[in-house]
Amino acid sequence: MLNNEYGKDDTFFFIYQQDICKDKQCFGMNFSEVFKQSNQLCKISPDGKYLATCVQYRLVVRDVNTLQILQLFTCLDQVAHMEWSSDSLFILCAMYKRGLVQVWSLEQPEWHCKIDEGSIGLVSSRWSPDGRHILNTTEFHLRVTVWSLCNKSVSYIKYPKACQKGMDFSADGRYMALVERRDCKDFISIFVCDDWHLLRHFETETQDLSGVEWSPNGCVLAAWDSCLEYKMLLYSLDGRLLSTYSAYEWSLGIKSVAWSPSSQFLAIGSYDEKVRILNHITWKKLIEFEHPATITSSKAVVYKEVEKKPVIGTEDLSVHQIAMGSSLFNTKSNYEITSLPVQVPVVKPDTDRANPKIGISAIAFSADNRYLATKNDNMPQSLWVWDMQRLGLQAVLEQTAPVRCFVWDPCRPRLALCTGNNKIYMWSPAGCISVKVQVEGSFQVQSIMWHGSGDSLVLLGKDQLCLCYLATDEEK
Amino acid sequence: MPPSRQYSHSTMPLLPVSPYSGPSDFCTENNISECMLYISQLSSLGLPSIFYDLNGIRELDVTSALNGMYDLLQLQRRTMGMVEELEVEQLKVSSDLHCQQLSSSKLKDQLELSKKENIRLRERERQLEINVKSLQSCLKNEKEEVQKLQNIIASRATQYNHDMKRKEREFNKLKERLNQLLADRKDKKQMDVLNYVGRSDGRRSQWKTVKTDAHESEMYKTLLNEFDKHQKELMLENAELRKVLQQMKREMVGILSPKKHSQKEEKCTEFTDQQAASDEEESSEMSCEHAREKLTNSIRQQWRKLKHHVENLDNKSMVQLGREVGEEMISKDVHQDEMERLKMEIQQCKDFIQTQQQLLQQQLNTPCDEETAAVLNDCYMLEEKERLKEEWKTFEEQRKNFEMERRSFTEAAIRLGHERKMFEEDRATWLKHQFLNMTFTEHMAIKTQNALSDSVQEQKH
Numbered sequence: 001m002l003n004n005e006y007g008k009d010d011t012f013f014f015i016y017q018q019d020i021c022k023d024k025q026c027f028g029m030n031f032s033e034v035f036k037q038s039n040q041l042c043k044i045s046p047d048g049k050y051l052a053t054c055v056q057y058r059l060v061v062r063d064v065n066t067l068q069i070l071q072l073f074t075c076l077d078q079v080a081h082m083e084w085s086s087d088s089l090f091i092l093c094a095m096y097k098r099g100l101v102q103v104w105s106l107e108q109p110e111w112h113c114k115i116d117e118g119s120i121g122l123v124s125s126r127w128s129p130d131g132r133h134i135l136n137t138t139e140f141h142l143r144v145t146v147w148s149l150c151n152k153s154v155s156y157i158k159y160p161k162a163c164q165k166g167m168d169f170s171a172d173g174r175y176m177a178l179v180e181r182r183d184c185k186d187f188i189s190i191f192v193c194d195d196w197h198l199l200r201h202f203e204t205e206t207q208d209l210s211g212v213e214w215s216p217n218g219c220v221l222a223a224w225d226s227c228l229e230y231k232m233l234l235y236s237l238d239g240r241l242l243s244t245y246s247a248y249e250w251s252l253g254i255k256s257v258a259w260s261p262s263s264q265f266l267a268i269g270s271y272d273e274k275v276r277i278l279n280h281i282t283w284k285k286l287i288e289f290e291h292p293a294t295i296t297s298s299k300a301v302v303y304k305e306v307e308k309k310p311v312i313g314t315e316d317l318s319v320h321q322i323a324m325g326s327s328l329f330n331t332k333s334n335y336e337i338t339s340l341p342v343q344v345p346v347v348k349p350d351t352d353r354a355n356p357k358i359g360i361s362a363i364a365f366s367a368d369n370r371y372l373a374t375k376n377d378n379m380p381q382s383l384w385v386w387d388m389q390r391l392g393l394q395a396v397l398e399q400t401a402p403v404r405c406f407v408w409d410p411c412r413p414r415l416a417l418c419t420g421n422n423k424i425y426m427w428s429p430a431g432c433i434s435v436k437v438q439v440e441g442s443f444q445v446q447s448i449m450w451h452g453s454g455d456s457l458v459l460l461g462k463d464q465l466c467l468c469y470l471a472t473d474e475e476k
Numbered sequence: 477m478p479p480s481r482q483y484s485h486s487t488m489p490l491l492p493v494s495p496y497s498g499p500s501d502f503c504t505e506n507n508i509s510e511c512m513l514y515i516s517q518l519s520s521l522g523l524p525s526i527f528y529d530l531n532g533i534r535e536l537d538v539t540s541a542l543n544g545m546y547d548l549l550q551l552q553r554r555t556m557g558m559v560e561e562l563e564v565e566q567l568k569v570s571s572d573l574h575c576q577q578l579s580s581s582k583l584k585d586q587l588e589l590s591k592k593e594n595i596r597l598r599e600r601e602r603q604l605e606i607n608v609k610s611l612q613s614c615l616k617n618e619k620e621e622v623q624k625l626q627n628i629i630a631s632r633a634t635q636y637n638h639d640m641k642r643k644e645r646e647f648n649k650l651k652e653r654l655n656q657l658l659a660d661r662k663d664k665k666q667m668d669v670l671n672y673v674g675r676s677d678g679r680r681s682q683w684k685t686v687k688t689d690a691h692e693s694e695m696y697k698t699l700l701n702e703f704d705k706h707q708k709e710l711m712l713e714n715a716e717l718r719k720v721l722q723q724m725k726r727e728m729v730g731i732l733s734p735k736k737h738s739q740k741e742e743k744c745t746e747f748t749d750q751q752a753a754s755d756e757e758e759s760s761e762m763s764c765e766h767a768r769e770k771l772t773n774s775i776r777q778q779w780r781k782l783k784h785h786v787e788n789l790d791n792k793s794m795v796q797l798g799r800e801v802g803e804e805m806i807s808k809d810v811h812q813d814e815m816e817r818l819k820m821e822i823q824q825c826k827d828f829i830q831t832q833q834q835l836l837q838q839q840l841n842t843p844c845d846e847e848t849a850a851v852l853n854d855c856y857m858l859e860e861k862e863r864l865k866e867e868w869k870t871f872e873e874q875r876k877n878f879e880m881e882r883r884s885f886t887e888a889a890i891r892l893g894h895e896r897k898m899f900e901e902d903r904a905t906w907l908k909h910q911f912l913n914m915t916f917t918e919h920m921a922i923k924t925q926n927a928l929s930d931s932v933q934e935q936k937h
Binding site for chain 2: 090113114115116120143150154184192199237
């Protein structure tokens with residue numbers, strides 16, 4: 001399967017779940033060789049065939065299965081942001097320091113395109129959903145320039161707001177919502193991506209609008225205020241205000257927002273360590289998920305990662321053993337199910353600083369709408385998984401280090417997470433496993449990306465990446 | 477009798493209870509007439525005079541004196557009785573008095589104690605009141621402080637907002653200025669592209685005409701589609717729920733009606749009404765307010781009845797719980813355990829079956845083709861066959877041997893039988909001879925006879 005030119009052989013092994021976890025599950029994990037990357041810039045193409053990575057000045061395009069290098073492009077400066085176009089034909093490389101954007105074509109490697117913003121500076125650059133326009137945000141958010149690759153037209157959008165999430169495209173790529181601020185008031189503009197025509201423009205009743213997000217069905221726009229005020233506004237596609245939701249006053253408010261894939265639920269994570277779920281029919285709170293320090297809910301399963309450092313007796317320290325290298329010092333870890341009630345380790349945040357490390361900072365729904373994963377910042381080593389059907393806590397994963405990244409499988413209810421060590425962890429309703437990344441040398445997993453088919457994972461280290469291929473049940 | 481003596485005697489107290497201490501020396505032979513005058517006091521007691529007049533001299537009438545004495549005795553007896561009674565009463569009274577004194581002293585003590593307790597409680601109440609007052613004042617202070625802090629926060633918030641707005645305006649001005657400066661500067665061609673690419677959807681790029689209507693209609697179409705989809709989903713859900721409710725109602729009616737015989741008639745009429753209504757609903761499938769309300773109301777009623785019924789059953793079962801045998805009613809936990817166990821068993825059996833199937837599959841799959849399989853089978857069999865054949869041979873030989881031996885044994889047995897018979901006959905004849913020739917002479921005769929018989933026998937043989 002892995003037949004790359006560097007001639008490395010695969011390491012192939014089966015991982016069996018430990019008996020202490022719920023069910024036995026057997027699947028193979030195949031780790032590829034380690035490649036270099038810089039800046040955590042590594043993206044899989046939308047059609048799932050190619051993998052693009054940036055190594056300093058260079059853009060490397062590989063085939064996802066064979067990992068052979070298909071194309072190699074050289075940019076003018078170190079790449080700060082890299083993005084595939086939606087049809088997987090073009091790749092955008094933005095170099096913010098130089099104010100340059102270079103676009104490369106996979107079909108025609110000799111084709112080139114360079115956009116120079118000049119002295120106006122460049123703060124962010126992204127594709128439009130049709131893959132033929134590039135939106136550049138200038139420094140100080142002076143304006144957003146829309147460059148077209150099809151014709152000579154250039155559009156300008158004034159007064160964009162510099163906030164957490166000031167721009168969002170709807171899932172079908174037809175509409176763009178942009179947050180603007182004029183005369184100390186917040187506005188939302190809805191553009192038609194076809195020809196950048198302004199469809200709607202309306203003021204919002206917010207103190208400091210912090211972000212907007214379209215629902216997956218593209219009909220509702222969620223807009224929320226900054227954390228100084230808890231306020232969530234829901235607008236219809238035609239600009240009507242559908243509903244306002246505010247859970248409480250004065251304390252720090254919304255920290256994270258996520259729509260469920262079916263657009264049925266809107267999950268709002270706030271600084272009071274709770275996630276509130278709004279339903280799409282009445283836009284009222286359906287349920288509140290709390291993250292208490294002591295878990296007593298009887299239906300939840302608490303998985304605790306337990307590390308086992310190998311015990312080395314003095315007689316084992318032969319030359320041969322030492323030459324084996326790091327295997328002696330590799331800690332094995334597995335999950336143990338702890339019985340309730342369980343105390344979750346809490347890290348008290350420093351209240352004197354701004355943006356305290358408390359509250360729900362990350363929420364993610366599984367692809368089948370069934371599960372919700374949340375992370376509470378003052379319980380950084382724990383990950384909470386909620387069952388949306390039962391509206392209750394399903395599982396809690398307690399790791400030995402703070403959870404850095406967790407991502408749901410785009411096809412199945414399977415969650416992959418990493419804590420910055422050399423292991424990746426996966427949770428599914430059947431149980432939990434911990435897998436050491438079997439590559440040469442040390443590899444500290446900093447972030448994870450799923451392939452669109454759910455068959456493989458891209459693991460990103462500090463300046464390395466490797467792929468992990470998961471054998472599906474049919475292949476066994 | 478000297479009058480002084482008389483006087484002393486007259487002042488002598490009457491001693492009713494004193495025992496008789498000897499004859500009194502009241503009357504002597506000399507002072508009889510004075511004594512008679514003294515005794516005539518009796519008349520003051522209401523008794524008839526003891527004298528009778530005889531010729532102007534008062535003479536003692538013995539009978540009346542005796543009567544008088546008898547009356548006096550009676551009087552005395554009565555008074556004794558009265559005295560006794562009085563004595564008893566006095567005792568009673570004195571003991572009562574004693575009791576009362578004791579109780580009064582006790583009550584006095586109790587009163588003292590309760591007064592002390594009262595004082596103590598009052599003291600405590602006072603202290604608590606002071607405590608409460610101090611706490612209330614603390615609370616008031618805290619509230620005031622909170623209010624003050626909130627006011628401070630509010631005022632600071634407004635101040636910050638104001639400052640923020642001011643800074644923002646300044647920032648906007650800067651941005652505008654910067655924009656102007658940058659726009660004024662003639663930047664060279666900013667986008668350098670080899671050739672323009674076609675649109676992703678393949679269409680030719682069009683002029684940017686004002687197509688607001690098209691966009692609007694597009695947008696509204698999307699929204700309407702979404703609403704339609706949503707409404708369809710809701711209607712489906714609604715229909716399902718209504719079906720479920722209907723079914724529930726029917727089932728509840730079914731459960732309740734056989735049990736309550738007394739109210740059956742009323743129910744029947746109720747049901748028929750509701751059935752009619754529900755039939756209407758079912759037929760029309762329109763969600764008009766009226767029909768909906770009717771359905772929900774009827775469901776509620778049925779549910780209430782069912783609840784009452786279940787509660788009654790619960791009460792009855794609680795009463796009977798002690799009496800009934802435990803086997804019939806298993807607790808929920810036991811039931812659940814059983815279920816778990818059975819489920820596990822089923823799972824184990826399934827696994828087992830699966831492994832068996834796999835093994836069987838393996839078995840069937842491993843031989844490559846039929847011929848070789850047959851040959852293989854044969855070659856295994858061949859060894860077996862050879863072995864068996866040999867065994868058969870040895871077995872047959874042994875059998876033959878046994879047959880022969882048996883035959884010879886039977887022959888020998890027959891011969892033996894014959895010989896025995898012969899021997900028995902001889903013996904018998906010999907004995908007969910012996911018996912016949914029993915005396916000494918006989919013995920001699922026997923001898924001779926024996927000799928003779930022997931010789932005869934010898935001759936015979």
